[in-house]
Amino acid sequence: MSHEPTGDPDQDTAPATGELETILDKGNIPFKSMKDAEAEIKRRKLSASQYAVFPTEGGFEIRKMAPPEPEEEYRWVVFMQRANQNDQEQVELRVNGEAVLVEREKRVPMARRFLVCADNGVHHVFHQEPGQQRKVVGKVTTFPYQDLGPATKKEFDEWRTKGTQKTIHDHEAKQPAVSSMAAQLLGTSAASTL
Numbered sequence: 001m002s003h004e005p006t007g008d009p010d011q012d013t014a015p016a017t018g019e020l021e022t023i024l025d026k027g028n029i030p031f032k033s034m035k036d037a038e039a040e041i042k043r044r045k046l047s048a049s050q051y052a053v054f055p056t057e058g059g060f061e062i063r064k065m066a067p068p069e070p071e072e073e074y075r076w077v078v079f080m081q082r083a084n085q086n087d088q089e090q091v092e093l094r095v096n097g098e099a100v101l102v103e104r105e106k107r108v109p110m111a112r113r114f115l116v117c118a119d120n121g122v123h124h125v126f127h128q129e130p131g132q133q134r135k136v137v138g139k140v141t142t143f144p145y146q147d148l149g150p151a152t153k154k155e156f157d158e159w160r161t162k163g164t165q166k167t168i169h170d171h172e173a174k175q176p177a178v179s180s181m182a183a184q185l186l187g188t189s190a191a192s193t194l
Contacts, residue, residue, distance in 0.1 A: 030059030
């Protein structure tokens with residue numbers, strides 16, 4: 001969306017939220033030079049960290065920059081032991097198609113997005129007496145954990161690369177089947193490919 005300046009900084013307002021703010025010269029045309037666009041940024045007292053000059057067809061325009069993404073927080077945590085036989089042996093968390101499989105009772109670095117997933121994984125506890133409807137008496141966190149303090153992205157990435165015993169075992173178990181299928185497709189024996 002183009003935003004034509006009126007010349008009065010008090011009347012030049014930003015577009016509605018969600019729209020890309022582009023500032024052009026008078027007459028809704030690009031600035032003739034980068035110097036003119038930079039002068040307009042100064043005249044309007046716009047923040048140099050929020051606005052920048054970009055080349056466009058026929059000249060230059062001023063664009064409001066998207067705010068930087070905040071860095072994700074990482075924490076050292078320990079997921080608690082199973083509370084009963086119905087609990088999963090390992091903690092499996094998924095966020096937007098990305099998954100982690102975590103051993104219980106081991107100190108691990110964890111990204112905040114997976115901890116939010118664990119925090120929101122709850123199930124209801126019901127109580128029912130004869131002759132009455134059952135009532136929700138509380139919520140229980142499916143994967144409770146203890147927060148042990150700050151971690152780093154590097155520690156989290158190293159932990160994920162190393163994997164857990166289960167993820168390593170699952171990966172190794174799939175490798176011979178993949179090699180065998182590839183050998184069949186290529187017309188060779190699996191033994192010669194390993």
